[in-house]
Amino acid sequence: MRRPKGNLPRVIPEQATAVTLHTTLGVELVEHGDGVVRGRVPVTDKVRQEFGIVHGGAYAALAEGLCSLGTYVGVGDETKIVMGQANDTNFLRPVWKGTVHTECRALHRGRTTWVWDVRHTDDDGRLCAISRVTIAVRPVPRDEA
Secondary structure (H helix, E strand, C coil): CCCCCCCCCCCCHHHCCCCCHHHHHCCEEEEECCCEEEEEEECCCCCECCCCCECHHHHHHHHHHHHHHHHHHHHCCCCEEEEEEEEEEEECCCCCCCEEEEEEEEEEECCCEEEEEEEEECCCCCEEEEEEEEEEEEECCCCCC
16 A cells, blocks of 8 residues: 655644544543643443443543554654554443543653553543553654655
């Protein structure tokens, strides 16, 4: 598959206008700072599985997307791109309604990888899922000839 010519787009979620997984799911960025990112997603049918609870993929997508944003902001280098390298998500308690609140904290800030600890809670602050996410930091690909 050929890559598109030119630089890859740089979109921060507040500026996003395209329909992406995160806009489809309703992910909201709450805060991002030095090694910490917080976001949330309302529990709607868009994020529920067939039995009415939040789908595991929604937790994984929320974790990876927020950690990618945190890494991108932390790296602060327009010649680099970030992408998920590993995502291990464990489910502890089902969420049926309300909002999933996610807090991501950088554990390791390397030159080529960042590792994040992620905690997903419900509206009552109960821990519902945890994730360990590794984000790769790579040079922006060159145009193909």
